[in-house]
Amino acid sequence: MKIKDTTKLVSRLRDVMNAATYTDQPLKAIIIPSSDAHQSEYLVECDLRRAFISGFTGSAGTAVVTQSEAALWTDGRYFLQAEQQLDSNWTLMKMGIPETPSIEDWLCTVLPASSCVGVNPLLYSSSSWNKMKNALEKEGHKLLETKQDLVDEVWTNRPSYPCSDLIIVDQSTAGSTCLEKITNVQQMMKDKEVKWTVVTALDEIAWLFNLRASDIQYNPVFLAYAVVGCDSVHLFINQSRITPEISSHLTKSVTIHNYDDVIPFLMDNCASQKTWLSSNSSEAIVSSIYSKYRHMSSNSPISMIKCFKNESEINGMIKANNQDAVALCRFFHWMEQEVPNGQVTECSAAQKSFEFRQQEQDFVSLSFQTISSSGSTGSIIHYSPNPESDRVVDVNEVYLCDSGGQYRTGTTDTTRTVHFGQPSKYVKECFTRVLKVSVLGMICVNQSRTELRCPFESGTFTLIDTGSCPVGMYIGNSERVVSVAADVELKAGLVITDEPGYYEDGKFGIRIENALLCKSAETPYRFDGKQFFKFESLALVPIQAKMIELSLLTAEELAWLNNYHKKCRDVIGSQLQKSGHNDVYDWLIEQTKPIM
Template sequence: MMIKERINKLRNIMKEKNIFAYIIPSSDYHQSEYVGDYFKSREFISGFTGSAGTVVVTQEEAGLWTDGRYFIQAENQLKNSDIKLFKMGEEDVPTVEEYLVDKMPNDSKLGFDGKVICTKEGEKLAKKLEFKNVSIEYSYDLIDSIWEDRYALPSKPAFLLGTEYSGASFSEKLSRVREVMKEKNATTHIITTLDDIAWLFNIRGGDVKSNPVVLSYAVIGLNNVYLFVDDSKLNNEIKEELSKENVVIKPYDSIYEFVKELNENEVVLLDPNKVNYAIYNNISSNIQKIEGTNPTIMFKAIKNEIELENIRNSHIKDGVAFTKFMYWLKNNVGKIEISEISATKKLEDFRRQQDKFIEPSFDTIAAYKEHAAMMHYSANEESNYKLEPKDLFLVDSGGQYFDGTTDITRTIELGEISKEVKTHFTSVARGMIRLSKAKFLYGCRGYNLDMLARGPLWDLGIDYKCGTGHGIGFVLNVHEAPNGFRWRVVADRDDSCILEEGMVTTNEPGVYIEGSHGIRIENEIVVRKAEKNEYGQFMDFEVVTFAPIDLDAIDKDIMLKDEIDYLNSYHKNVYDKISPYLNEEEKIWLKEYTREI
């Protein structure tokens, strides 16, 4: 009932303002994938808690668009809400644009908060609806009018990430950005994405749970720099570092007025996929704009040697935490009460014991039995299963450390499983191994290699409705563009670039059988150079994740010899790297779980 009431209240305000349809996306003012509580308007209006989705409310109906990761979850959470689920990418399902083109009457008005819709999307909608003479109203955050106890904007302090971790100073990074600006003949560059700003300024913070970023905007000139941020978040160490480049600190919200005052001689570089519609429309139409990707996106994706060394360190610690957890789980399930939620807390406890740990890198997915068929399942008090000594338990988790960001998934057999489930598990492991072993010529993209991971599953007539892997930030967002693995290019996902040396990507094939079970095995891999010869520069991967892959669930008979050899070699590495940090009982257990098969 609460959701219906909220939608009715929204419709009343829409009527007052003569708005026929109103869009509520998942993003904040910075097009972030994960957002702080203040920005969870889509969740507030729909009750759907997934990280991705868009709600459209018209005077007559309401719909939610989300992707394959969330179909099962969305169906459950939208029950009795009168909000229709639109399964993105499925046959005969209209996109948000197609839906609006169909539903909007001539001469009507479309509304959205221009701060939470990117320029490209706003312009696309305006263009598509032009033939109906639909006007765009982007100056109102209508959700704010009905969200009485809305959260405040976050105010956690920021911290400086020293060059012993980042491997390059703010000044060095700034000069690289300015070089690209000069190449493009730009005099001003507007950056609004939080991870790009955090990377460039070597600042981290706590404004988005699990994503150590600071709410901010940046305007880079050839001779000046402006940072729009709540000044109270910056300590003296940060201010001293920024003063080396004469950074001018301005109030967070003042960017909107600031861009109105830009000199008309400026040439502004900006990314219309990132800069919000309100900022773009506040820039004088007389100012020349160069639309292009932020240079920082590629810079931060290619990790330097110091970052890579730190990443390796953080993964050893993370592997120790996960191995201790797996030992504890295997030895206690059925003897003490363990639930999805208590297992999550136990794993976090093991991580908190590790040096330089900050926080989890995302909300842990701890999913028992059929819950694991929901790719992004999140246990709550109502859904919280008790674990028993049978079936599979999927745990997808990670940590933010001062020396790296981790993301690891293991599916653990808690007791007897069927032959079919064992076949599924082994096929997932085989896919993960095949991609890990890939050797390829420079110039390949993720979609050239994705079939290696999917092949064993496609042989069974099975697929998974998501990519095989995503880029990972350095003490930053756990999902980072522009590298990834996916079997085809998806227009709105920037994850199909050429794989460059130093890029870190996850390798995580899976099986998701609704109502039955889910399996995912995930390691992080780093692109590196192999030999160079008359055929070109060959590349391969270094695996940086170390934790056992559950041999209890492996059917050796369906594996190829080279896959078995790889698994045995990988497990030898796991034992060598992780065992020095374990007690004697854990070491004995790990020896058994990394044995040759």
């Protein structure tokens, strides 16, 4: 990976910090988070401030620059990437490692007495702000809001904000009209006795208004805020985007405002009335409401509705995953034919998988940058190939492909790890251990209806972390409301991914990922009438048999695998035949033949 020389940028940023043009006092440190004004995971190019100033391009991390030091905090997914991208100006802080200090602890250690630390309040969540503020004040320091983002002052060629066309999602796909969704939110507000709800998350706004766009790569969302009142709805957006068709879709029930007018609106209309705010909202938004009127919640009312899919959305997700499976079967069939020729690289493989998806009906875009990794690059968990790092896919190495698509009916995210030669016994054991934790580990809630240990009852919350995250319906491959170990109840309609993995630095990576739908389950005993649920895999892509060490599988696990492959054969095989892909159909039959 190419290393960016940040020497001049960091020096100029320190000059801006000293000038105190955008703060009341000179700053001894500046915090640069990996977020935008909506705390999005994926950002428009002009919001990639942390990547610009540090050179580290991973999606998660926080940079801190003092007058003499610069440090970057990121999690285990990005340790290797950060080590390869950061230049000598930066110190990598590995989050989750016991000896790594938190940002606030580090600042309190390195700062001189009575220092001022600055951060753009639009880019910092309210919960993070309060935690940092309290920690700094305890040691005699101050956390100050900057009136302008200081990185923007040194980013002389910063791109402008996008303004893509808005797309209407029809009711047959969404399952509910915009007005019906608004009414549901207003009913939740009534139950909580709140007058206003402020919506800052872009995926929630897109879902609420049944609109999509392409402002952010891989995410069909648009830059906007929404404020829902008991008897009014307000959308803050670049008004040039509201065409007559969009206006008709929104109806007169939605009042349109300029995007930048949201905070003045909140201060004038909502500041002294009980207002529902997500704790993930920015400090700039939250501080516009007087503290005694804030109804703070980790989840907004919209996030708690939209993560549980209705019947139309579930059918759409099934359709999207089936289309995606066709594309992936064509891709892996092509890889098996071409990799032995020695001409396929990580980049060309990623491009080919994209081309197969493009040929599927309703395909809109990828849902994230394809992770196409061979051998050692597979150990970089969120590695994506580029011309500088591109390498040939070798028949003697493990190949990992994590990819997904945005379709007009749903979003997909599937990972398969394969070998185009003969995997070693050690690799097979590693793969099989991951497989047992992954889909096969779900047997306890998927398979047998005769054993009491199988389904889980209503009121069960997410407890075990195998890398799970929820998947949206033509919005995003990672919805923020649910993460494993969160306080969200598992119940019918929830779609999550299950994606455990094993990674050996410099050698290989293994990950198996399926999208799972939570469904109602019948049990032989009623247990006082409690409702039980189970998971069903939406992703129907074969698991490579030659990567499996069969001696490690139980009879029950092997039966599950054979049943899963039969479903792949029946559902995806039928679609391949209808599409005329007979050679891929023959490949699928071979890949899914029963394992004895």
